Amino acid sequence: MVKQYEFPNKELPYLLVMPQMIIVFVFFFWPAAQAVWQSFFLQDPFGGRMIFIGFENYLKLFTDPEYWDSFGISSLFSVMVAFFSMVTALFLAVQANKKIRFASFYKTMMIWPYAVATMVAGVLWLFLFNPNVGIIAYALKHSWGIEWSHLLNSKHALLLITLAASWKQIAYNFVFFLAGLQSVPATLIEAAAIDGASHRRQFWQIIFPLISPTSFYLLVMNLVYAFFETFPIIHQVTEGGPGKSTSILVYKVWRDGVVNLDLGSSAAQSVTLMILVIALTVLQFRFIERKVNY
Amino acid sequence: MTEHSKYHRIIPHVFLILAIFIVVFPIFVVFIASTHTSAEILSAPMPLTPGDKFIENYSRALLEGSENMGASAVTMIKNSLIMALGIAFGKIIISLLAAFAIVFFNFPLKKFCFWSIFITLMLPVEVRIMPTYKIISDLGLLNTYSGLILPMVVSATAVFLFRQFFMTIPKEIVEASQIDGASPMRFFFKILIPMTRTPIAAMFVIQFIYGWNQYLWPLLITTKENYYTLLIGINRMLSGADVQIEWQIVMATTLLALIPPVVVVMIMQKQFVSGMTDTEK
Numbered sequence: 001m002v003k004q005y006e007f008p009n010k011e012l013p014y015l016l017v018m019p020q021m022i023i024v025f026v027f028f029f030w031p032a033a034q035a036v037w038q039s040f041f042l043q044d045p046f047g048g049r050m051i052f053i054g055f056e057n058y059l060k061l062f063t064d065p066e067y068w069d070s071f072g073i074s075s076l077f078s079v080m081v082a083f084f085s086m087v088t089a090l091f092l093a094v095q096a097n098k099k100i101r102f103a104s105f106y107k108t109m110m111i112w113p114y115a116v117a118t119m120v121a122g123v124l125w126l127f128l129f130n131p132n133v134g135i136i137a138y139a140l141k142h143s144w145g146i147e148w149s150h151l152l153n154s155k156h157a158l159l160l161i162t163l164a165a166s167w168k169q170i171a172y173n174f175v176f177f178l179a180g181l182q183s184v185p186a187t188l189i190e191a192a193a194i195d196g197a198s199h200r201r202q203f204w205q206i207i208f209p210l211i212s213p214t215s216f217y218l219l220v221m222n223l224v225y226a227f228f229e230t231f232p233i234i235h236q237v238t239e240g241g242p243g244k245s246t247s248i249l250v251y252k253v254w255r256d257g258v259v260n261l262d263l264g265s266s267a268a269q270s271v272t273l274m275i276l277v278i279a280l281t282v283l284q285f286r287f288i289e290r291k292v293n294y
Numbered sequence: 295m296t297e298h299s300k301y302h303r304i305i306p307h308v309f310l311i312l313a314i315f316i317v318v319f320p321i322f323v324v325f326i327a328s329t330h331t332s333a334e335i336l337s338a339p340m341p342l343t344p345g346d347k348f349i350e351n352y353s354r355a356l357l358e359g360s361e362n363m364g365a366s367a368v369t370m371i372k373n374s375l376i377m378a379l380g381i382a383f384g385k386i387i388i389s390l391l392a393a394f395a396i397v398f399f400n401f402p403l404k405k406f407c408f409w410s411i412f413i414t415l416m417l418p419v420e421v422r423i424m425p426t427y428k429i430i431s432d433l434g435l436l437n438t439y440s441g442l443i444l445p446m447v448v449s450a451t452a453v454f455l456f457r458q459f460f461m462t463i464p465k466e467i468v469e470a471s472q473i474d475g476a477s478p479m480r481f482f483f484k485i486l487i488p489m490t491r492t493p494i495a496a497m498f499v500i501q502f503i504y505g506w507n508q509y510l511w512p513l514l515i516t517t518k519e520n521y522y523t524l525l526i527g528i529n530r531m532l533s534g535a536d537v538q539i540e541w542q543i544v545m546a547t548t549l550l551a552l553i554p555p556v557v558v559v560m561i562m563q564k565q566f567v568s569g570m571t572d573t574e575k
Contacts, residue, residue, distance in 0.1 A: 004398060006399060012399065013396075013399035019392075020392040020448065023447055028448060038424075109317065110317065112556050112559050116552055119528070123544075124320035135339060138339045179567070236529060253423070281415065
């Protein structure tokens, strides 16, 4: 990259980055370091004593079947959310990218749910599926005889949070897929059409490979979203239940730390999650460097 | 060039209209519910046409709030707005300054600063809640606006977006300003900021929505009702037995929480889309 003009000042740049750096250190590095530190201690929740116990918090965590259950649920949930929301969004982006009337109206209507809070998405679907007042729960009961109860049935619970989380994420994926599709050169498609390639072949052999960097980027972003940013949905809709059947990792960190005040274990879980996020981000960047396809 | 059969022209419309229906349906139901009495909502099935309690429900939601909670939507809208604007402006200002330093100056700790900011991209609030909570409580910032805003203000994405944009500014413009004898800060305010209008607008949309929709953080640090944001208020109204929930008030408040960010996206759709897809790289 071409170097930008550089001012000769020596002190000014420090003043300029200072606000950002103070916040980075006070609210990122310091808490992250604290989490690592605390994860090696057994701590009295009401302050006071801390006993060094080395890796015991981690050992307890990794030998706890409940933790692995939570890991399993998080993975299943994330894969389902990523799959549903990406496939739907790609399909709709392909439709909206065709030369049709009202295309810009459709685009606007698909994009705005991005602005809906994850928590609000949870409330919307909770209201539709509430066993007492929900209109969909009512329809399921009276048309198909399905007694919807996400507070008792763990399959229903998982389905409901997947639905709410995917619904909210479609808009995000739609924006990126649409941008990806618009960057595919029209001449390539026309050439393929002249050669007699069917719509299906045009899509799978030309368009799909060309948007693979976008798809990969979105895959990682969707997994991160489902793993870390769906806390509001879980907290509002199922509270991790019934039992612990929808207690994903982020919800468990919160529950163990804030509700059960098991600070050592919560810290060990935080550190594990940080390593997980860092791994995902590194993976992301290695692939972006290689640009996946092209 | 390709087929123009009727079938191929209609199919995309069918799918897109269906998709829009699925997107809009939950919000439609919420709106309907917010215009009825509690009893009408509880009588299954709930009506699907608007009721006549629109003004009554919304004025109660706005001025009094639900019975099991002492905060009105007006207070909560104010809190959400302060938090969203604080986060959006805070992020934009400190990121502009940091990106300016990183692109236009050469200083020994430049690399270090850059990477320190970059790594924050990898540490979502969700994974460091307990220690951050402790710091805020040690600083005495629980139940304050600063406590709500400050930990959310760091933004690697904004720094990157501005950095990328600053790199594309022709050197000649900077050199010309130097010949005219402008100081770096004068250049920053008089030339750079006006040129950066579009990325700033894009960042504003994204960060306003991000701030408005924050949930976990305010949930942790607001225990007093007069600091509740809308989303926390909705959660509190819903945490009770089903019979006590005043659905009509909850639904009115939900719509109030949903409208501002949606309006911002719709008005600034173009900037928003370009801002989102630009930070990807």
